[in-house]
Amino acid sequence: MIRTGGEVLVGSVLDQGAGGDFPRSFVVDPIGTKVVFGSGRFSSHLVPEVDELGFSRVLLVGSSSSRPLLEAAKQQLTTRSVAVFHESRQHVPGEVVDSVVPLVTENGCDGILAIGGGSAIGAAKVAALKTGLSLIAVPTTYSGSEMTPIWGMTEGDRKMTGRDPRVAPKTVIYDPDLLQTLSIETAAASSLNALAHCVEALWAVGASPLSYSAATRGISEIMSGLERIADGDGTASEQLLVGSYLAGLTLATAGSGLHHMICHVLGGMYDLPHAKSHAIMLPYVLAYNFESLGSVKRMIEISFSTDDPVGRLVNLQRALGGEWTLGSIGMPEDGVGRAAVEVELSDQSANPRSLINGDVERIIEAARTGADPRSLMLPRRRMRG
Structure with missing residues (x-):
């Protein structure tokens, strides 16, 4: 049991607490993606996993920040590494697609290895989608996208996303050692991005016992790791990587909703940093929906170990330092209304709280200026007694 805010919250999957008996080295294959997790696994398991998939001519995909690891992979794969692309960018703009996809045919590639954060894995996913090749992913941030069959790319100012089993990596190698040197800013933004997957999955259309269990444990691991x-x-890094793995699993199985749609629109229109946008929007969308969540509300309170999860998120962001507003990352004041209209064109009928005219604009504007997210909440329902 967890005592907080003057009341006792009775948990189920979280009764043993964050970090409890969770296995710290494991190999599982829950949804068609094999997961290899543990310290040193990049060095010890990359070649065996490439062998298992039968790759003989591999395209390596990364970004400028992952060049040292791309070079390490080249040395491990020797002659099987036939092409390297290290110019991945967030939101996978069309010019990235036009550059990476031809490398497959030009070099006769039969497999793709992505090493990096969401930008590198996103570019590799689109290459897999366009060519039909299988993919191995080695994440170096905590985004969780490596566990999903979701792809995205940007044309002009519009970000397009979709689901296709062909883009889900066949194998993901999680090695906490690769993330030890991440800056606090990057670790915080990508972990909160993963946390958003967990939170929204609890009320997503595809929510299930599997996603509930993964999401609640993911919340616990990520919050504890960030603190x-x-x-x-x-x-x-090990605890946060466990949380991001669970976050990706929840997104893959349960799907997403309003939070992710807002962030995709903002990314496409204004090229806002992907992870930071998700990190900033999380307390605002959670606050807006919180009093409309029914039994899921209690699940979130238990997962966050408090009856004020929005407040705990806000306090954590302050403790991590930096600015947590959309305005601080480039969101223009005169773009709020346009973005809101684009979001409203999508189907948000499954959102727990019915959106009325102006609500989306109000949510985005609050996040742009850094207003207290709790200003978006409905009044708490009082128990009769």
Whole structure:
């Protein structure tokens, strides 16, 4: 049981607490993606996993920040590494697609290896979609996108997304050692991005016992890991990576909703940083929906170990430092209305709280200026007694 805010919250999957008996080295294959997790696995398991999939001519996909790991992979794969693309960019703009896809045919590639964060894995997914090749992913941030069959790319100012089993990596190698040197800013933004997957999955259309269990445990792991970082603990990468794996699993199985649609629109229109946008929007969308969540509300309170999860998120962001507003990352004031209209064109009928005219604009504007997210909440329902 967890005592907080003057009441006792009775949990189920979280009764043993964050970090409890969760296995820290494991190999599972839950949804068609094999997961290899553990310290040192990049060095010890990359070649065996490439062998298992029968890759003989591999395209390596990364970004400028992952060049050292791309070089390490080239040395491991020797002659099987036949092409390298290291110019991935967030939101996968059309020019990235036009550059990476031809490398497959030009070099006779029969497999793709992505090493990096969401930008690298996103570019590799689109290459897999366009060519039909299988993909291995080695994530170096906490986004969780490596566990999903979701792809995205941007044409002009519009970001297009879709689901296709061909883009889901056949194997994901999670090695906490690769994330030890992430800056606090990057670790915080990508972890909160993963946290958003967990939170929204709890009320998504595809929610299930599997996604509930993964999402609640993911929330617990990520919140605990981020609070360790805020306290100056530099050894939280393993815990955060467990949380991001669970976050990707929830997104793959349950889907997403209003939060993700807002962030996709903002990314396409204004090229806002992907992970930071998700991190900023999370407390605002959660606050807007919180009092309309029914039994899921209690699940979130237990997962966050508090009856004020929005407040805990806001306090955590402050403890991590930096600015947590859309305005601080480039969201123009005169773009709020346009973005809201684009979001409203999507089907948000499954959102827990019915959206009325002006609500989406109000949510985005609050996040742009840094208003208290709790200003978006409905009044708390009082129990009769």
